[in-house]
Amino acid sequence: MGALRTPVVSHPRASGDPLRRINLSRGFTLLELVVVLAIIGLLTALAAPRLYRAWESVTEQTQRDGVFAQVALLSQRANALGAAFTLSAETVAQPLPDGRPIVELPPGWRLSTAEPIRFNVIGVCSGGALRLDAPDGTRYDFTLEAPGCALR
Numbered sequence: 568m569g570a571l572r573t574p575v576v577s578h579p580r581a582s583g584d585p586l587r588r589i590n591l592s593r594g595f596t597l598l599e600l601v602v603v604l605a606i607i608g609l610l611t612a613l614a615a616p617r618l619y620r621a622w623e624s625v626t627e628q629t630q631r632d633g634v635f636a637q638v639a640l641l642s643q644r645a646n647a648l649g650a651a652f653t654l655s656a657e658t659v660a661q662p663l664p665d666g667r668p669i670v671e672l673p674p675g676w677r678l679s680t681a682e683p684i685r686f687n688v689i690g691v692c693s694g695g696a697l698r699l700d701a702p703d704g705t706r707y708d709f710t711l712e713a714p715g716c717a718l719r
Contacts, residue, residue, distance in 0.1 A: 646690035675702030
């Protein structure tokens, strides 16, 4: 066996041809980068409004569900506090003995009742219709059914 021969690699300029150029650049051209950025910008411009609307919708639903949960628990709260109170548009922010308002509404929301709804100390309510108005003008109508104050 003979000695191992290592291959000889010649550099392209070693050929002596001065017109031959070496392209050692392995990056992207400015044009390619601009095209990619333009595509990303276009996709963002199309998606951003939909994402914003989805975010607003989720925020409104969460706030609405929070108000519904507070109203649904009013009879238990009256019983736990041993306090009778009346729920109406005028008294919704009135503090109860625990220092919190009857219903804590998010900013811009309004709660109104057709007739005042009375809660006694054992948690029984008179029942009635309620309307919840969202800041964007959406209205949610629901009722509390007497005597157990079930939310419908």
